[in-house]
Amino acid sequence: SSELTQDPAVSVALGQTVRITCQGDSLSSYYVGWYQQKPGQAPVLVIYGKNNRPSGIPDRFSGSRSGNTASLTITGAQAEDEADYYCNSRDSSGNHVVFGGGTKLTVL
Amino acid sequence: QITLKESGPTLVKPTQTLTLTCTFSGLSLTTSGVGVGWIRQPPGKALEWLALIYWDDDKRYSPSLKSRLTITKDTSKNHVVLTMTNMDPVDTATYYCAHRLPTYDDTFDIWGQGTMVTVSS
Numbered sequence: 001s002s003e004l005t006q007d008p009a010v011s012v013a014l015g016q017t018v019r020i021t022c023q024g025d026s027l028s029s030y031y032v033g034w035y036q037q038k039p040g041q042a043p044v045l046v047i048y049g050k051n052n053r054p055s056g057i058p059d060r061f062s063g064s065r066s067g068n069t070a071s072l073t074i075t076g077a078q079a080e081d082e083a084d085y086y087c088n089s090r091d092s093s094g095n096h097v098v099f100g101g102g103t104k105l106t107v108l
Numbered sequence: 109q110i111t112l113k114e115s116g117p118t119l120v121k122p123t124q125t126l127t128l129t130c131t132f133s134g135l136s137l138t139t140s141g142v143g144v145g146w147i148r149q150p151p152g153k154a155l156e157w158l159a160l161i162y163w164d165d166d167k168r169y170s171p172s173l174k175s176r177l178t179i180t181k182d183t184s185k186n187h188v189v190l191t192m193t194n195m196d197p198v199d200t201a202t203y204y205c206a207h208r209l210p211t212y213d214d215t216f217d218i219w220g221q222g223t224m225v226t227v228s229s
Contacts, residue, residue, distance in 0.1 A: 030213045035216075037155075042221055043155065044219070045215065045217045045218075048217065049215075086154065088157070090214055095168060097145065097214045099147070099154060102154045
């Protein structure tokens with residue numbers, strides 16, 4: 001079982017805002033990475049650190065953290081944002097990497 | 109520009125040992141903070157971290173798979189090798205290697221395309 005908990009599925013209407021969350025005891029101590037994965041493709045990092053976007057990631061993607069919960073927010077979701085989203089960080093010991101179970105985002 | 113590419117067998121038999129190679133360019137595993145990790149994904153399932161090797165040869169393994177995994181690096185050849193012993197059909201998955209983003213704990217910013225490994229007799 002993962003030490004990071006994500007909702008299995010979330011939906012959002014086209015153009016609306018959606019928040020995907022990731023919960024874990026370690027998140028108050030370590031950075032979180034957020035990844036987008038489309039079918040048949042490798043994951044792509046979309047948010048890292050406090051709220052940084054790699055080059056080429058649209059600014060509608062943003063990240064935040066409050067206590068043990070990290071959030072990925074998509075402001076004005078587009079059809080192409082429909083994908084699986086994973087969070088990752090370190091475990092409570094700080095010695096191992098963990099991934100969340102993933103959230104399937106549907107854009108209606 | 110950092111690139112990584114996984115290579116290895118597409119089919120292994122149960123009980124065999126899997127050896128995967130991650131060949132990279134655009135990064136140096138002798139530079140402080142750099143690391144390369146392995147992550148796998150069974151069909152239709154979530155990502156699962158396997159192992160990570162750092163520039164200083166520190167190695168970390170998934171606690172649940174630690175007894176079966178070995179990760180090594182060859183800086184002269186620009187590659188990282190992962191071996192997994194006693195393969196089982198449940199190990200059927202796409203295996204990815206990825207570059208660890210320095211200073212951001214163990215976030216992976218660049219991923220290889222992945223290589224599908226099927227375990228079957």
